[in-house]
Amino acid sequence: MNLERVKDRVKKGGHFVDDDKIEKRYFLTMDLLIDMLKEVDETYLWDNSGTRHNYLGDIKDGILNLEFLNIPNWVDTYILNKIKS
Numbered sequence: 001m002n003l004e005r006v007k008d009r010v011k012k013g014g015h016f017v018d019d020d021k022i023e024k025r026y027f028l029t030m031d032l033l034i035d036m037l038k039e040v041d042e043t044y045l046w047d048n049s050g051t052r053h054n055y056l057g058d059i060k061d062g063i064l065n066l067e068f069l070n071i072p073n074w075v076d077t078y079i080l081n082k083i084k085s
Contacts, residue, residue: 001049002022002023002026003019003022003023006022030060030074030077030078031078033078033079034078034079034082034083037059037079038062040074041060041061042058042060042061043058043059043060044057045057045058045059045066045079047068047072047074047075049072050072055067055068055069056068056071056072056075064079064083065082
């Protein structure tokens, strides 16, 4: 998804970023997500990987409230699995 966004941006005259750098940044950012969620009182979770932005739920005072039934893989991988461990 991020790779395609950069390609579209370049077509429109925006700057280029190497695919390797995009992937590295993505995984680094996602690995840090759970730590950042612990630092805030309230977070709203949105998925913008498709054409529509879907509100997934929120985390308030450490309590996860999911409202979207089709949870994307990134939520399972980078939030739910890390909460369980």
